[in-house]
Amino acid sequence: MSVLKISEVSKIFAGPTVAVDKFSLDVADGELVCLLGPSGSGKSTLLRMIGGFERPTSGLITIDGEDITHQPPEKRPTGMVFQSHALWTHMNVFKNLAFGLKLRRLPASEIKQRVEAVLELVGLAGYGGRGVNQLSGGQQQRVALARSLVLEPKILLLDEPFASLDQHLRERLREEVRDIQQRLKITTLFVTHGQDEALAMADRIVVMRDGRTEQVDRPDIIYREPQTPFVAGFIGTMNLVEGEVSNGHFKRAGFAVDMPIADGPAVLAVRPEALDLTAAEPGTARVHRVTDYGTHGLVDLDLRDGTRLKSMVAHPDLFKPGQGVDLRPQAVSAYRDNQRAYRS
Amino acid sequence: MERVSPVISAPAMAPNRPPIDWAGIIFTALLSAAIVLPLIVVGTWAFTEVWRYPNVVPQQFGLRFWNQTLTRADVWSALTISLQLSTVVTLLSAAICLPAAYAFARMDFPGRTVLFFSFLAGHAFPKFGLLIAIAAIFLQLNLIGTFWGVVLIQLVGTLLFMIWIPVAAFQSVDRRMEEAARDVGASPLRVFWSITLPQAGPTIAAAVLLSFVGTFYETEGAWLIGAPGIRTMPVLMISFINNQMVIQYGAVLSVMLWVPSFIALMFARRVIGGGAFARGFGG
Numbered sequence: 091m092s093v094l095k096i097s098e099v100s101k102i103f104a105g106p107t108v109a110v111d112k113f114s115l116d117v118a119d120g121e122l123v124c125l126l127g128p129s130g131s132g133k134s135t136l137l138r139m140i141g142g143f144e145r146p147t148s149g150l151i152t153i154d155g156e157d158i159t160h161q162p163p164e165k166r167p168t169g170m171v172f173q174s175h176a177l178w179t180h181m182n183v184f185k186n187l188a189f190g191l192k193l194r195r196l197p198a199s200e201i202k203q204r205v206e207a208v209l210e211l212v213g214l215a216g217y218g219g220r221g222v223n224q225l226s227g228g229q230q231q232r233v234a235l236a237r238s239l240v241l242e243p244k245i246l247l248l249d250e251p252f253a254s255l256d257q258h259l260r261e262r263l264r265e266e267v268r269d270i271q272q273r274l275k276i277t278t279l280f281v282t283h284g285q286d287e288a289l290a291m292a293d294r295i296v297v298m299r300d301g302r303t304e305q306v307d308r309p310d311i312i313y314r315e316p317q318t319p320f321v322a323g324f325i326g327t328m329n330l331v332e333g334e335v336s337n338g339h340f341k342r343a344g345f346a347v348d349m350p351i352a353d354g355p356a357v358l359a360v361r362p363e364a365l366d367l368t369a370a371e372p373g374t375a376r377v378h379r380v381t382d383y384g385t386h387g388l389v390d391l392d393l394r395d396g397t398r399l400k401s402m403v404a405h406p407d408l409f410k411p412g413q414g415v416d417l418r419p420q421a422v423s424a425y426r427d428n429q430r431a432y433r434s
Numbered sequence: 435m436e437r438v439s440p441v442i443s444a445p446a447m448a449p450n451r452p453p454i455d456w457a458g459i460i461f462t463a464l465l466s467a468a469i470v471l472p473l474i475v476v477g478t479w480a481f482t483e484v485w486r487y488p489n490v491v492p493q494q495f496g497l498r499f500w501n502q503t504l505t506r507a508d509v510w511s512a513l514t515i516s517l518q519l520s521t522v523v524t525l526l527s528a529a530i531c532l533p534a535a536y537a538f539a540r541m542d543f544p545g546r547t548v549l550f551f552s553f554l555a556g557h558a559f560p561k562f563g564l565l566i567a568i569a570a571i572f573l574q575l576n577l578i579g580t581f582w583g584v585v586l587i588q589l590v591g592t593l594l595f596m597i598w599i600p601v602a603a604f605q606s607v608d609r610r611m612e613e614a615a616r617d618v619g620a621s622p623l624r625v626f627w628s629i630t631l632p633q634a635g636p637t638i639a640a641a642v643l644l645s646f647v648g649t650f651y652e653t654e655g656a657w658l659i660g661a662p663g664i665r666t667m668p669v670l671m672i673s674f675i676n677n678q679m680v681i682q683y684g685a686v687l688s689v690m691l692w693v694p695s696f697i698a699l700m701f702a703r704r705v706i707g708g709g710a711f712a713r714g715f716g717g
Binding site for chain 1: 608610611613614616617618624628629632
């Protein structure tokens with residue numbers, strides 16, 4: 091039963107640069123929360139403050155109600171897995187895992203038993219005697235995970251753990267990590283800039299930007315109902331079109347959509363899969379390029395003023411570059427003043 | 435299959451036979467000649483009794499000069515003093531320089547860069563002038579001709595190695611490794627002992643070794659400050675050669691002087707392994 095509570099935490103570096111700006115988040119027991127954002131959004135700094143490697147300028151961090159804001163890392167019940175693995179190359183796998191247990195002065199028999207159990211858990215049974223440099227990147231990452239898990243931390247912190255691995259391995263490891271996390275029911279905070287990773291693994295996603303929260307929600311809601319144009323643009327592919335609303339219609343270069351909101355500027359958001367096309371001459375847009383992905387096709391379109399849109403189509407062979415088309419959006423959202431103002 | 439194989443095997447064989455690297459071979463040969471030939475000549479002289487021009491091979495081999503050298507008390511006392519000096523200087527240097535190197539590598543304090551480069555200063559000027567100046571000061575302090583006077587002067591010579599190489603070693607230790615150790619419960623001191631030091635260890639060992647061997651062969655400071663009370667092996671060798679132009683004395687002492695560095699290098703090969711020296715110099 092471990093609950094992480096972050097209240098109004100800020101980190102200001104010399105400069106001054108505000109890396110994290112009054113960030114608050116509650117992570118429930120056994121929950122896996124992804125911190126997702128572009129580089130420089132403060133997600134890693136936030137994780138390092140929870141691990142104890144950076145001191146918050148202000149704010150409060152508690153685990154199960156205990157204030158850990160100013161505790162050194164070695165006193166915290168957190169376990170961190172680093173992007174670079176950070177395995178100790180002068181020790182073999184067993185010693186890497188046993189180091190923390192030895193510091194806790196556990197008897198040798200128990201250390202051996204726990205190390206072997208966790209090696210089994212991460213699928214590296216029998217690798218204890220190997221040098222860490224003899225392992226592949228994926229195996230090293232598993233050892234790094236095992237090194238944290240063997241100490242049974244209350245909170246597991248993962249800092250872009252798969253960033254140095256290739257795509258195939260990354261997909262396999264994220265499933266494994268998710269399985270292990272659910273089996274152990276360990277409260278986990280996961281930093282990534284890969285939206286696929288976040289969507290595939292998280293119970294909840296925190297989208298961060300400039301040290302602040304843009305949106306916190308379940309992955310499906312983040313994808314379907316982004317609250318801000320930034321989240322809309324950051325998660326998945328999204329057509330974002332700036333235009334004007336007048337008399338209940340959004341308009342941009344001949345492209346019009348019903349939108350019953352007050353007159354004024356707005357940003358229209360429509361996913362490629364929600365933008366249907368019909369051939370029409372001259373049409374509101376012109377096909378620029380057609381890409382066939384086998385399972386589906388992606389059509390790049392230009393509005394009359396050159397604004398580029400994307401549409402996902404089931405039959406890409408129906409469209410040719412230069413051809414005129416009419417656009418029929420099935421589901422749209424609109425944003426005004428960085429807030430969602432409309433959803434069809 | 436038979437018809438196809440010649441076509442396939444020709445290009446397939448190619449990567450197995452890399453072209454002969456003639457430049458590399460010539461370079462290696464020249465380098466070996468420059469290093470090995472003088473060693474062979476000196477080694478031969480040490481075991482020679484008669485070797486007159488224009489003979490290529492000595493006329494008479496023998497151990498007469500070894501006998502004469504090894505029975506001299508001053509040779510043994512010089513060897514003892516040299517080993518004592520090198521050990522004391524290296525240990526003191528490590529005690530002073532390693533914490534300083536850690537501070538340079540990991541801490542930020544005012545004047546850090548200036549101080550760091552000041553260690554070059556001792557090597558940037560003609561050394562003899564510096565030594566004369568120091569000797570004048572030592573004279574007033576009654577340090578001339580004493581063991582500790584020589585220790586002090588030789589310490590100066592080790593500072594550069596013992597600061598710069600360990601700084602590079604400490605800097606190249608991955609900070610994330612240290613953080614990972616803190617994360618599993620190690621105190622900062624424990625992290626230094628169990629992670630930082632073993633990671634930097636091989637490179638630091640290289641610096642210690644260089645410092646030991648360098649001190650062992652250091653001549654100018656030992657002569658200027660140590661004379662007449664303290665005579666190290668290299669100083670003794672110079673006086674041998676100056677007093678009587680017998681090549682064999684010099685050759686015998688040279689071979690004797692190889693021994694410590696040879697042992698040290700063998701030890702280094704076992705302990706340090708490849709790459710540590712290169713890493714020490716930032717390679």
